[in-house]
Amino acid sequence: MTARPYRILVTGSRDWEDVAAVEDALTALAAANVFHLRTTVVVHGACRTGADKIADSWATWHGVTNPLVQVERHPAQNHPTEDFGPWPGAGPRRNAHMVGLGADVVLAFIGRCTSRRCRRTDTHGSHGATGCAQLAEHAGIPVRRAIA
Numbered sequence: 639m640t641a642r643p644y645r646i647l648v649t650g651s652r653d654w655e656d657v658a659a660v661e662d663a664l665t666a667l668a669a670a671n672v673f674h675l676r677t678t679v680v681v682h683g684a685c686r687t688g689a690d691k692i693a694d695s696w697a698t699w700h701g702v703t704n705p706l707v708q709v710e711r712h713p714a715q716n717h718p719t720e721d722f723g724p725w726p727g728a729g730p731r732r733n734a735h736m737v738g739l740g741a742d743v744v745l746a747f748i749g750r751c752t753s754r755r756c757r758r759t760d761t762h763g764s765h766g767a768t769g770c771a772q773l774a775e776h777a778g779i780p781v782r783r784a785i786a
Contacts, residue, residue: 643677643708644668647736647779649770650689650747651763651786659784660692663745668700668707677706681736683729684713689747689767712736726755733770741779746771749786 646667648660668678680697682690697709712720712735714728720735722728737744748763748771756765763785771781 641674641676643679644671645679645681645739645741645743647741647744647770647774648680648682648689648693648747649733649736649744649767649774650693651749651752651767652685652688652690653752654689654692654747654749654786656747656784656786657692660689660745660747661696663782663784664693664696667743667745672704672706675706677708679708679710681710681712681739681741683732683736683766683770684711688749693745729766730769733766734773737770737773737777737779741774744771744774744779744781746774746781746783747786748783 671678680693682693684690694709697707700707701709712732714722714732722731746767748767751762751764753765771783774781
């Protein structure tokens with residue numbers, strides 16, 4: 639009997655730059671799965687920058703030499719199977735979709751909000767990554783946060 643894949647949903651700020659934080663978290667989670675011949679799937683929102691890009695690079699690099707490491711991309715625009723609609727709501731709808739697909743853990747790499755549309759005056763985390771982490775918690779998925 640083959641174990642179901644271990645799904646790691648990565649959400650993070652577009653301007654997240656701490657490569658080691660993302661790579662170390664993924665390596666730690668994937669190591670035991672690979673040792674036990676269990677597939678690890680890294681799920682992310684396919685942003686071309688930040689935490690998504692770091693996670694994608696990690697999964698792609700490891701997947702070249704180990705078929706037990708796979709990547710699953712969910713872009714908010716031009717998704718191959720879903721229509722998340724126009725911005726600005728496409729990102730939150732895509733995040734809800736990813737959470738709805740299920741995960742064993744969510745890694746949330748949350749930097750400071752840099753949105754020009756945001757009207758808040760207090761220091762707070764990025765809306766997308768924070769919102770995705772909250773959706774996951776409400777769904778009962780364990781969330782590990784790294785805050786910049």
